[in-house]
Amino acid sequence: MSSPFGCNQKNTIGSAFSGKAKETAPPEPVIIVVDKSQVVTAIIPFGTKHAAAIRSHMHGNILIDGQKCFIYRNMNGWTNIGLESTATAPRLTFDPITVLKKAVPEFDACPFVSTVTIKWTDGTTINGYDAIDGLDGMFDPLPVADESPQDMTDTRKTDGEILHECLVEMDKKVDTVDGKLAHVVSVVDKLYKSLVDDDSDVQEIVSSPPVRAVTNRGKNNGEASGSETVMSKRRKVRV
Secondary structure (H helix, E strand, O other): OOOOOOOOOOOOOOOOOOOOOOOOOOOEEEEEEEOOOOOEEEEOOOOOOOHHHHHHHHHHHOEEOOEEOOEEEOOOEEEOEOOOOOOOOOOEOOOHHHHHHHHHHHHHHOOOEEEEEEEEOOOOEEOOHHHOHHHOOOOOOOOOOOOOHHHHHHHOOOHHHHHHHHHHHHHHHHHHHHHHHHHHHHHHHHHHHHHHHHOHHHHHHHHOOOOOOOOOOOOOOOOOOHHHHHHHHHHHHHO
């Protein structure tokens, strides 16, 4: 008794396919379109019998240093536009001549590809691999990249940095004011000591407690009070 997991035996008796060879799909064409902007587009079959095999061959063989030459984008298809590319900072996987010199022979070597055609976007045909080197100098330079948001972030100060700088500036100003105030205090102190040492009246005024003004007029027929004596001493100091 044979195992149910064994190989299925082909039944040739009464088979509708007996004696007929299995039909195979013919190879399919690939078109590579080159643009003056340095963008190279690979137009490979889609939804056909060999589409998956051609795409797999491209992924596995059209590489440079392990990096894919063609990357798929919904708006562009399979191109050499890099993943990190933006409208303001364009990037390529590799330059167009490098991509063509790698892609053309690899597509040619694929058994599922019939022909490889290279042409410009206007439809002008480029005559095969040997004409690739002649394309040098025929491309427009990439647009100059604008300043990226990451660069702007690097040069822009954060709120914390701004606050720190303000505090440092305030500390400097406070130190300056403290220095000036200390100088003023020193000058006043020296002036005070000079006045006290040179004038006994000033020493008496400074060292004595405040005297409340008492008016004795009326009692002593307009005689001066004690407060008037103090005021006269102060006027003396001013002179």
